[in-house]
Amino acid sequence: MTKAERIDRIATILILLLALAVVGLVITVLGLILIPGISHISWHFLTSSSQSFETGGGIFDQLFNSFYLVVLTLLISVPLALGAAIYLNEYAKQNWFTDSLRLAIEVLSSLPSIVIGLFGYLVFVLKWGLDFSLLAGALVLTILNLPLLTRTSETALSQVPNLQRQAGLGLGMAKWQVILKIVLPAALPGILTGAILSAGRIFGEAAALIYTAGQSTITVNYQDWNPFSPTSFLNPMRPAETLAVHIWKLNTEGLIPDASAVSSGAAAVLVLTILLFNLGARLIGHLISKRLEK
């Protein structure tokens, strides 16, 4: 064996070991969350309300709140991020303004979520008078979500070949028509995948929500479909504890005797849901790109 071959073999083994370490870490974390939790998941656990002092409570409200909050957040953040991405990729020229805009987005993405949460508490909850509400939570999650979503959308747009734009212009389309009818449909798989991945990210967020969406859940009526009615489950102005916040609260000040079991079960549900988001993102991206390739 020559020296080069020996070094090559050692490097290969080293890289393999490092890769194994990462995989091992992920499997360990998943195992530690899922194994104690999964046995606690039952239909009853998923569909009944949580208890304050007794055992046997579920996580239905928290689970619903988490999903509803993701929907509200995406409703606000997708149009914003898409607008910013379209501006940056299709219109903006390379200059100090767009450079600083990109820098601002980068900085935003590295802010700790508790800082954004407290900002939301001061501005949305107190100043705007939204109180602890789903809306305040959604606004905070929007801030948290924008950088990632803008970047994935921008990447998706930039991967559309320039010739497609030129072909559209060459047919006499206006620029906005080219963007709306050619560029956006072609970038859709990437944008959708980014949105779903970001949904997984915000689904598990707790710190930013403690002081915005609140830590309590009022009794709501799941038959009341009018979002303006104060007791409706769709009312965005009601406080709403999400699953991640619930887990945090159970572990810090939980008063129910089965707090640790409920928290393990809830954590398992959380992880499995995020896993579903990720698999869903892959599936949708795969399906759409397959449809386009045909």
Add this chain to the structure above:
Amino acid sequence: MLEVENLTITYSEHPVLKGIEMAFPDHQITALIGASGSGKSTLLRSLNRMNDGIASVDGHINFHGVDINQPNANVYRIRQAIGMVFQQPTPFPMSIYENVVYGLRLRGEKNRQLLDQRVEESLRQAALWNEVKDRLKSPAQALSGGQQQRLCIARTLATKPEIILLDEPTSALDPISTSQIEATLVDLKQNYTIIIVTHNMQQASRISDWTAYFEQGQLIEFQPTEKLFLNPKEQQTADYLSGKFG
């Protein structure tokens, strides 16, 4: 129909075309030849204002006697009247049928019968009809490269332009597809004025009626093709044709 008067085009202070004067003969194929960077593609792209916002234009490009760069000119109408086909096929990710009618739908054309008729007409003109008539609803991306390029020609024809600009339309294609496209272009000149940029001198001599030779942003010679190839007036043209250039 299309004339260029004292045209100078500048990319960020750097002139790429200088004082071009030429009139493109109607219903003929004009080939623009020259080395890379000679300005021939820039000229082609400025003829339907595809250089808007990239390069600045001095002088006049007159289409039916009207300058296409004047402030109140409708750039969308111009691009529909002066269509363009690109180096690489650029089908949109939709069916063959939808690709062809795209420009018409854009104008708000909804009459089903007219759309159907225009699809057949354009695909026949682009010599693609027989190959795709049974699968108009299948995705355009499934076609071969040469078929895609003929589809793009059909898409341009569907809006009934008067002039068709082609920017090295066969450079990404195999010899068989290339000769099919060349035959298509020769057929098309009965109804359309065609201007083609090509790196392939055999192609220029095979299909064009007129040839313009460009060198470093200047129009060196513009002659009937046979004359330019067999008996060039300028030494520079002769050098380029015989491969002495560069």
